[in-house]
Amino acid sequence: MGTILFSDIVFGPIKSRRLGSSLGVNLLPRHGKWCNFDCLYCECGFNKDGKQDKEIPGKEMVLNALREKIAELVKDNTAVDSITFSGNGEPTMHPDFPEILEGTLLLRNNLIPSAKVSVLTNGSILGNEAVANALLKADNPIIKIDSANEETISLLNRPNFKYSLSETVDLLKKFRHRFVLQTMFLRGEFQGKKIDNTTETEVALWQRLVLQIHPREIMIYTIDRETPASNLEKITVDEMKKISAPLLATGYKITISG
Numbered sequence: 001m002g003t004i005l006f007s008d009i010v011f012g013p014i015k016s017r018r019l020g021s022s023l024g025v026n027l028l029p030r031h032g033k034w035c036n037f038d039c040l041y042c043e044c045g046f047n048k049d050g051k052q053d054k055e056i057p058g059k060e061m062v063l064n065a066l067r068e069k070i071a072e073l074v075k076d077n078t079a080v081d082s083i084t085f086s087g088n089g090e091p092t093m094h095p096d097f098p099e100i101l102e103g104t105l106l107l108r109n110n111l112i113p114s115a116k117v118s119v120l121t122n123g124s125i126l127g128n129e130a131v132a133n134a135l136l137k138a139d140n141p142i143i144k145i146d147s148a149n150e151e152t153i154s155l156l157n158r159p160n161f162k163y164s165l166s167e168t169v170d171l172l173k174k175f176r177h178r179f180v181l182q183t184m185f186l187r188g189e190f191q192g193k194k195i196d197n198t199t200e201t202e203v204a205l206w207q208r209l210v211l212q213i214h215p216r217e218i219m220i221y222t223i224d225r226e227t228p229a230s231n232l233e234k235i236t237v238d239e240m241k242k243i244s245a246p247l248l249a250t251g252y253k254i255t256i257s258g
Ligand code: SF4
Pocket: 035, 036, 037, 038, 039, 041, 042, 043, 044, 088, 089, 090, 121, 122, 144, 157
């Protein structure tokens, strides 16, 4: 099983399916993964395989690395569409995430004003006011909800805390029309249990959830690389088009990445 760990604090820019030329920022350990979910499809691997390294970079270290890299890219005329918090786990788990995001916005404004600031997050820390307020300042808070069924979330995303979908929906009220929803669609089996968030029931529940939480935009995607769980199956672009069609018809902006 091949996994991708980013050994630099700032990496890329890489060509992202969803964000264009994306300059990544990794606030997590550089030689291991740190997340409070343990998704079966996580490109960083399973949590159990990455717990040796627990060292996270300090705020100044991150902002200095970002400043240096942006200056280099500006000098070389390299385009950056997005400065993207992603990396080896869940970026909002970094204790200084709000301050780092503020510093990044300043750097962006001063050095590459046309770039967006994006955060790929599982939304698990929206209950922390400072984190939620920081996410609201980002251009693209991209919040993951893979299913409107808690049982599927527990099989697919495997939160290692007591996850509550209704609490998440409640916390998303202040994000109404101000966030991007990201959903991974796939099918498969893990430890003898079937996982499928593309069934008629799952899709109907997910569509209803979208209408309840009002994202500004939706990104749906499927597996792109090798996954830590071996029996997972990619779905087709046509299937994703079918899943998104009723929402597209109501005016939602939806990006499909197959
Ligand atoms: S939330 Fe993201 S980083 Fe965390 S396990 Fe899932 S895919 Fe990996």
